[in-house]
Amino acid sequence: MGLTRVARGLAVAAVCLLAWSLAVTAETEPHDSAPGAPAETREGIWRAIFARPAPGETPAPPELVALGRDLFRDTRLSGSGQASCVSCHDPARAFTDGRKTAVGPAGAVLPRNAPALYNLAWGTSFFWDGRAATLADQARFPIQAVDELAGDLPTIAARLSADNQMKARFAAAFPGRAGGVTENAILNALAAYEKSLVSPTTRFDRWVEGDEKALSEEEFRGFDIFVGKGGCVSCHGGWRLTDDGFHDIGLPSRDLGRGALTPGAPGLPQFKTPSLREAARTAPYMHDGSLATLEDVVEHYAGGLIERPSLAPTVVRHLSLTPAEKASLVAFLKTLSSEPASHASDETSRPMLKK
Known part of the structure; x- marks a missing residue:
């Protein structure tokens, strides 16, 4: 497992944190800021991090x-x-x-x-x-x-x-x-x-591919929060929007998740990071379904955390978001889901992507 998976996870985290630091530095600047501002470089980094792989060979006959x-x-x-x-x-x-x-x-x-x-x-x-x-x-x-x-x-x-x-x-x-x-x-x-089940492309993917008009101003403000002060990207980076890791995110649950698999004494209450692909269509949320809407998810991270020693270090403590910022973050999260017209194609196998 181990070292390969850990090394890959650390590498992804390092790249995301580097980009996050750039985002935080330029967080107050709009994405269409004046020439010479760091926003263009920052956007280029994020586009590389969230880019879907190129189509590859069919995975199976x-x-x-x-x-x-x-x-x-x-x-x-x-x-x-x-x-x-x-x-x-x-x-x-x-x-x-x-x-x-x-x-x-x-x-x-x-x-x-x-x-x-x-x-x-x-x-x-x-x-x-x-x-x-x-x-x-x-x-x-x-x-x-x-x-x-x-x-x-x-x-x-x-x-x-x-x-x-x-x-x-x-x-x-x-x-x-x-x-x-x-x-x-x-x-x-x-x-x-x-x-064979590959998630559909979304408006966020179109932005990643270079379409500046794919996201609205509000959605892009939500993206800035996602990769900036919200710290969401630290666990939801990469094109699949998951680090495949296990974390305690401060939910009031007695379920230990991965901690229950620890030999001997119980371990930490940790659960796998879910992908945010198609998030607008997969409510309710969390391992126990305790959060009914994306708005509830944002409220959880912006003041609803149960702070305890096992809380994941990647989770931002004492995150404060205004109502407008919360709405912008939810608006961005919805861009990670496909358009309604494409939902009928969920059962259709799509071309595999390169790993």
């Missing part, structure tokens, strides 16, 4: 991705035969469910919010607590969890094997692999589909 897509919707993956992955990850809701916390098919209320599934091909660990190292590992948990799909993988494999058409699709998706419909093949197909 289309037959495999299509198989995973259909398995994602297949109720045979549940013990009851009445639920599937889309029960909690609805493509029409940017692969969330709109609930405070997820609800299992038997009505069990789960303790955590269902996260969005975009751009997972670049993820380094999965779940709010990071307990799964790969997407295939991740898929195993909800399938088998008694309060989620409550499925049994050997039984699922037998069900699918009895379907001649599905059996043929597995053979086509995994050419040359003996064994037919296996547990690993099911999980790998689901992972291939999830890796």
Whole structure:
């Protein structure tokens, strides 16, 4: 894991902090400031940090991705035969469910919010607590969890094997692999589909690409807060707007998240930084769904923090924002989501991007 992931995280943090320092220096200047002001250099740095990668090769054969897509919707993956992955990850809701916390098919209320599934091909660990190292590992948990799909993988494999058409699709998706419909093949197909889910481009992306008119004055003021006094970029940097790290952000929750995985004594209450891509469409927010709106999220960071020794050092203490600044920050956060007309394409696999 370790050193490679830590080194990459430190490098990203260092670049973001350098740009942040430039932003703070020029924070009071408008983005169209006079010639010679540092704003143009500052914008160039931020554009480089938030730039989406160029399109790359297709991550998996289309037959495999299509198989995973259909398995994602297949109720045979549940013990009851009445639920599937889309029960909690609805493509029409940017692969969330709109609930405070997820609800299992038997009505069990789960303790955590269902996260969005975009751009997972670049993820380094999965779940709010990071307990799964790969997407295939991740898929195993909800399938088998008694309060989620409550499925049994050997039984699922037998069900699918009895379907001649599905059996043929597995053979086509995994050419040359003996064994037919296996547990690993099911999980790998689901992972291939999830890796194909790349978030749509947004108005913020258009600004990053050089369109000066893509953001309004208010939205750009919100961006200045995001990368400046708000310090949001310290955890939400890069084109995916996440550092893949785990932090205590001062929520009044008894859930320890990653801290519960610490061997021996309980660790710190830390949760994975969610991506802000499509944030306007994935309410409610936080690991426990405790914040209903983006306005609530901003209020939390601007005066609602529970300050304790474990609070992440990247979180700005005593952040004070005026009502106008709060509104501007929310306006910017909404530019990280796609236009309504593009929402229908959520289920369509997009070209993969280079890692």
